[in-house]
Amino acid sequence: MTSGSEVTYRPRSRGVLWPCVALGAGGAGLAFAGIARWGEVPHVWVYIGLSVAVVGIASLFAVTARVDADTYGLRFRTLLHRRSVPWRDIADFRVRVYHKNSGGARETRGVILVLRDGHKRLLPLPRSSSPDDQDFDARVEALRALHRRYATPESGHLVVVSSRTAGRGWAGSLSLSALLLAGAGLSAWFAPSAASYQHEWRSATPCTAATPAAQRGECLTTIPARIARTEAHRPKKYNSWLYFTDGRPLERLEVSYEAAQDFQAGDAVELTVWRHHVIKVAGAGHVWNKHVPAPGDMSVLAAVLALAAGYPGALVLLRLRGRRLPDDEVLPSALPFAGALAGTALWLLPLCYLHPTTLLSSHVAIGWEAAGSLVSLALFVWAWRATRIRAPEALTAAARPVKEDHEVFLAARFLEHTEYNPHGFGTHIVLGDGSPAVIPHSGPGRFAAKRIPMERLTVKNVRRARGSEGDIVPSSWHIAELDDAGEPVRLAAAPADLTRIIRELRPAPAQ
Structure with a gap:
């Protein structure tokens, strides 16, 4: 980055990326050579070549990225795209936090270019993987300074958009919800087939000498065999197998881990075959039955997928409710809807398991559904009210000075380091x-109380939490912007608690 009226951003690790590009080119050559001589070159080398080639392509995209800003405007390019935008067409620059780990020690940040026509684009640079990257903050400020010099930004403060703010798109959540609903529909469609298959298996009878050859697949055939060896592997790692002597009637059979442990080499067993598949292995004291999907299993799976689709659906709903909010305002948490979905699961899953195919025909199932639906309706109404967006203006307008006649402890936090909140140690404010x-x-x-100098504080504004503030305070809290003898200070608390604190900050009206 250069000083003055021009800045240039390039990848910081170009010296590392170019060797990756060269390595990727070599990997691509290895993959093409392996494909051309398929059968002569071990397949593993082809896969290694393709993997290295992907790394090389990604490095090539990174090394060719560049962003320039000067008196004319902004120019940015990647391997496949190049664009130039004058300052008059740029509305604002925003920071996008699009990945963050659970501990908050690492987060991926980028810069969003907002155009006057409403279109947005994520710039290839600058990027950061740390929340305390001062170099990234300086680069963003340099872009905003040039923008203020040659045009008029829409926002006077830096807008930070994250997964919790109103400005994040909802297409991903909608797609996930639709995908889960499709899976639920597919599982529900298979439930009657699973019921029919289970009924046919349970009603199948042993084959007799009079059974025609064409119908022997529908009856049960018993074949003697002897186990040669077993392979027992833990689930989710490898399959467990039973191997048969001389490969008769088949070479091996996949079984459960427990069955592979129970059977031993040399055991004489009987195999039960139905519809050309071994569905039972019986030995001296050990029996293995092939798992036949039950209609209840498919119905419960459909219900689980449908309920899981409700959570991303709730995220979409919250974003639609907050569509008129500024992009950096923190939306209410969707956890109340998750609680409503969990409450629905308590009655819906047992119902689906016990009545997988008679949900609309059994009087017991219909009564169960009616009672459960009323409970779920109450839960979702509560979730809707719990996630409503409360306007801070209504709270401050209703505030009147009221003196507390006893000590009241309110959860509240000053977000800045001050003499009465050193190093952000305060978690509550005591009144009265x-x-x-x-x-x-x-x-x-x-x-350990620290007196608040009320005579120095003046309330300037009350607003909802925005940007990164949602990471340090609950999303339902509001923020009061105060003036402390010329220094800006922020106080966060629940809306009702913040109103009580503001009453103490305001002088009593003249009588």
């Missing part, structure tokens, strides 16, 4: 029976 103070506990008592 003295001056308001910040404390690191929920009471009782004022141990």
